Amino acid sequence: MEVLNTFMTWIFKIRIGQIDNFKENPIEVQQDIFFDLIKTARKTQIGKKYGFSDVKSYQDFARQMPIHNYEQMQPYIEQTMKGEQNVIWPTDINWFSKSSGTTGSRSKFIPVSQESLEDCHFKGGKDMLSLYVNNYPNSKLFTGKSLAIGGSSQVNTLDVNKNSHYGDISAVIMRNLPMWAQLARTPSLETALMSEWEAKIEKMANETLKENVTSISGVPTWTIVLLQRILEITNSKNILEVWPNLEIFFHGAVAFGPYRRLFQELIPSEKMHYMETYNASEGFFGIQDKKDSDELLLMLDYGIFYEFIPMEEWDKEDPKVIPLEEVELGKNYAIVISTNGGLWRYKIGDTVKFTSIRPYRIKISGRTKHFINAFGEEVIVENAEKAIEVAADATGATIVNFTAAPVYFDSADGKGAHEWVIEFKTMPNDGELFKQKLDETLRQINSDYDAKRYKDLALDKPKIHFAQEGLFEKWMKARGKLGGQNKVPRLSNDRDYMDDILKLLE
Incomplete structure (x- = not known):
């Protein structure tokens, strides 16, 4: 396992040079992403409607393509869900991430193309590991398994199109992971995709406590529920008695600060690390790249073109929208994205503040509706x-x-x-x-x-x-x-x- 750990650490460190490139040349990288998206989608239904073939600059795009919320994108997404292709993206889209955003009853179905899987979601997961082993070169991460705590992850087939499937984003990702990644994770795919949460926690606890878990990834709230159940089953004082080689918790979805004390009680070790990520159904956006920081590096080469609405403009009928190069430090912005999954000038509902301009680092400040x-x-x-x-x-x-x-x-x-x-x-x-x-x-x-x-x-x-x-x-x-x-x-x-x-x- 030591040989494998050394090899995998070397493999993941190779990516650091590319990350450094977009940190040093952020606007150029975003311009390349922008023109690639426009060129790729120019013959789609939405590309023809908004004249992508005539777009020669960002200003052309901003003038021709309106800002969209989910309700405005929904007709195009529903066409795609029914099996029509080349509507929002030229390659076939057969996967959809079901998301309710928070606790709302209405579900959203976010298209997930093969490009968004490979070049965004998977790439984000690999970069998370790359940045971690670069910060901690003596890590033994790859000597054990990664415990992935997804959501209620059952994958379903669409009634309107038997060739298309949906689930929450963790389910879509797990179903499409390459074999090497499947072998490196726990619990089994069958357990991870269970939809009944209480039964799932019980099965996950009994299945994973026997493994050599070196990392955990998940939402803090539900990770705590699982860890507490494992301590009950094993009658252990803390989780290190179960997994002595545990070294990192990759977390996201909610701020970690209020949970830090509880995790320190569950995992009482100064050698335990915590690393924040910012990913959602719509894409993988940010990763904590510095030790002991609460800032997230905005990932700029994932097939996502970013725009921002200053929050003082949010409620206006025609709000001011700016590209990345015009953002200012400390201001609250709503994020707008155009993606290789077929979302165009789409308001994801999150707000951020920039803490650094070069490189571009952010803090998640909340939701436009929260x-x-x-x-x-x-x-x-x-x-x-x-x-x-x-x-x-x-x-x-x-x-x-x-x-x-x-x-x-x-x-x-x-x-x-x-x-x-x-x-x-x-x-x-x-x-x-x-x-x-x-x-x-x-x-x-x-x-x-x-x-x-x-x-x-x-x-x-x-x-x-x-x-x-x-x-x-x-x-x-x-x-x-x-x-x-x-x-x-x-x-x-x-x-x-x-x-x-x-x-x-x-």
Whole structure:
């Protein structure tokens, strides 16, 4: 295994030179991607409709091709799902990633071409390993197996077209992995593709505890559920008693800060590493390339052309849209992508802030629909996660999950507030201090929130409910949304989720 580890480490390090190229020449690489996409799709139905053959510059493209949300792309996607090809992309598309975004009931079907699989999703997974072994050259990663915790991953055949299939993106990827990658992962494909989440956790636990697991990849919330079940089955004090060679957790989908303390309890080792990735049904976008960082390198050579909408333009009928070279540090942007999977000027719903321009590094700041701005406070997910992390650290608390929503004025002279439900594995040693630190931190990092909280003029102190472990799992199960691809909404600008959750606390 040592020989194999040395060989695989060498193989993956070869890619570093190409990554360095787009870090040093980002605009040139994006221009090449742009013209390649336009040329490749010029004879598709959508390419003919919007005159791709006449596109000679980015300005031509921006003038001729409108911005799309899912509803506007949906007619083209449905044509493709029914078996029509050359609609949005010239090569056949027979795979679709089913995504609900968060806990919403309406599903989206994102087309996954062979090019997007190979040049984006697979490439992202390989680059994740390349960057890791480059940062940690003494890694023994390839002496064991990678535990992949996907979502509710059953693959289904489309009723309208028996030659096409759908599942969440982890299922689509696992079904199409090359043989070498299948051999390097655990659990078995049959177990990984189970759709009933509780039975799946049980089978995954019993199957993987016998393996030499050196890495884990997955969403923090559901990874915790699996690790805790393994500790129960084995009667172990921590996960290193089960997997002594575990060295890295590749995580994504939600911010890791609120979960860090709990992972340190489950895996008590200073040699354990954590590495964030940013991938979704629509593509693989970013990877943490520096040690001990919360920044993500924007991956620029994956067949994705990036544009950005400044958030102050978001609600406008004709918002300003800019290419990568025009972004500014520290501003909040919504991402727009054109891809080798047939998405064109598509708003994915995520927001980011740039922390570096050369190379281009980002932090995920939230969702375009996940915020609280009931009173002009403009609190985004990034603010909430930072406040939760500071409050937990100050009070020795371990967070499992949380959500927040506005409390509206209940009288003419009344005040609004924010209401939080926070689920703990370890309760704060001082509940009042926790509440104080959360509020103080929000005021420090968000001037709009601070202005509304000044002398309690518009916003009163936050109302915070401390919940025992298991609340959100119970809520998700009741909604039929139990599984790795479904996430608890961190923030909501209405009370639909909050009022449902509060009923479970009664």
